[in-house]
Amino acid sequence: MFTLHLSPGACSRASHIALAESGLAYTLKRVKFAEAEQRSEAFLKVNPKGRVPALETEHGVLTENVAILAYIADTASKAGALLAPADPFAFARMQAFNAYLASTVHVAHAHGRRGARWADQASSHADMLARVPGNMRDGFRLIEDEFLAGPYAMGEQYTVADAYLFVMSGWLKSDNVDIAEFPRVAEHFVRIGARPAVKRALEEEASL
Amino acid sequence: MFTLHLSPGACSRASHIALAESGLAYTLKRVKFAEAEQRSEAFLKVNPKGRVPALETEHGVLTENVAILAYIADTASKAGALLAPADPFAFARMQAFNAYLASTVHVAHAHGRRGARWADQASSHADMLARVPGNMRDGFRLIEDEFLAGPYAMGEQYTVADAYLFVMSGWLKSDNVDIAEFPRVAEHFVRIGARPAVKRALEEEASL
Numbered sequence: 054m055f056t057l058h059l060s061p062g063a064c065s066r067a068s069h070i071a072l073a074e075s076g077l078a079y080t081l082k083r084v085k086f087a088e089a090e091q092r093s094e095a096f097l098k099v100n101p102k103g104r105v106p107a108l109e110t111e112h113g114v115l116t117e118n119v120a121i122l123a124y125i126a127d128t129a130s131k132a133g134a135l136l137a138p139a140d141p142f143a144f145a146r147m148q149a150f151n152a153y154l155a156s157t158v159h160v161a162h163a164h165g166r167r168g169a170r171w172a173d174q175a176s177s178h179a180d181m182l183a184r185v186p187g188n189m190r191d192g193f194r195l196i197e198d199e200f201l202a203g204p205y206a207m208g209e210q211y212t213v214a215d216a217y218l219f220v221m222s223g224w225l226k227s228d229n230v231d232i233a234e235f236p237r238v239a240e241h242f243v244r245i246g247a248r249p250a251v252k253r254a255l256e257e258e259a260s261l
Numbered sequence: 262m263f264t265l266h267l268s269p270g271a272c273s274r275a276s277h278i279a280l281a282e283s284g285l286a287y288t289l290k291r292v293k294f295a296e297a298e299q300r301s302e303a304f305l306k307v308n309p310k311g312r313v314p315a316l317e318t319e320h321g322v323l324t325e326n327v328a329i330l331a332y333i334a335d336t337a338s339k340a341g342a343l344l345a346p347a348d349p350f351a352f353a354r355m356q357a358f359n360a361y362l363a364s365t366v367h368v369a370h371a372h373g374r375r376g377a378r379w380a381d382q383a384s385s386h387a388d389m390l391a392r393v394p395g396n397m398r399d400g401f402r403l404i405e406d407e408f409l410a411g412p413y414a415m416g417e418q419y420t421v422a423d424a425y426l427f428v429m430s431g432w433l434k435s436d437n438v439d440i441a442e443f444p445r446v447a448e449h450f451v452r453i454g455a456r457p458a459v460k461r462a463l464e465e466e467a468s469l
Binding site: 102112116117141155156159180183195198 | 385
């Protein structure tokens with residue numbers, strides 16, 4: 054049994070969708086960002102970083118989407134659900150795809166609302182915010198033209214990278230980027246959003 | 262045979278050290294940042310992101326340290342070199358460790374010299390630069406107190422996470438943080454730096 058600590062709308066949604074796709078048993082715990090619960094003593098014992106996602110497992114707590122997604126896929130594969138390529142190089146390519154979302158795309162997005170992580174002045178935060186649409190466009194231009202193999206992120210097979218890309222694509226609107234600029238990404242976003250497991254995860258998130 | 266595209270002093274050093282530790286055959290190609298070679302047509306064909314590291318393999322190009330390090334470890338394990346835990350959860354923890362270095366620590370560091378990625382104004386860049394030591398301290402405080410299992414990053418066994426941590430620890434000085442604030446990290450940095458493969462990788466880098 055897994056317990057996923059998440060916040061609705063945050064990047065934890067990727068790990069949540071992966072769990073929903075996996076067929077593995079899980080429960081959810083909402084971390085209330087509005088009440089700064091991620092900085093509470095109780096949550097810092099789960100994840101000293103004070104961030105979501107954090108996945109409680111029978112072996113201990115796992116953090117970082119890149120690691121959690123791969124671990125869910127690995128665990129699911131032993132239960133018969135295929136959420137990652139079996140070939141080692143194809144798996145590594147999926148990890149590279151996910152690592153790009155984590156360390157470039159998510160970071161580009163975070164400069165809009167989380168500028169206080171990296172600068173103090175209001176003028177700096179405004180400057181950062183103004184760059185968000187362009188930086189998100191740069192990232193999604195590469196995804197559209199180079200990385201999104203199609204129809205799924207890594208090609209013919211659905212993988213946990215699709216869940217992660219779906220979450221990042223869903224942030225474009227609030228970053229003032231029209232997803233229609235990237236037709237293949239837009240098509241992917243609609244198709245992944247129609248999956249029963251994704252619908253179920255979004256319903257679960259909304260009900261927390 | 263692997264070909265690693267790198268720049269001396271950049272985070273590509275982590276993948277380079279992993280190759281040196283692996284016993285696998287590799288060659289190096291320097292990407293000359295001073296000549297903006299990472300934006301050249303030739304290099305963008307290798308890695309459209311215009312970044313290092315990029316690892317050419319017989320199957321294609323792999324990017325992102327998190328993915329490259331795991332792939333080198335996986336390939337090395339088939340040749341008898343143990344550079345990652347065999348246990349799936351322990352492996353996932355290593356991936357979480359590396360993902361934290363990539364998406365939090367490296368990003369914190371990059372705000373010192375690469376602020377133009379996220380903001381336009383000189384005042385914003387100065388503001389970001391001023392926050393770098395504090396943000397690096399926050400990251401290394403967690404590494405020191407929570408994540409560095411000791412004696413190696415993940416415990417008793419050397420893994421590719423040690424190569425990556427070694428590179429990030431080596432950036433503290435230029436970020437105006439005294440590594441001595443973090444005694445366990447400092448001890449790790451010295452011990453990893455004394456490994457023959459690390460010395461060889463640094464010599465190879467200097468000779469490029």
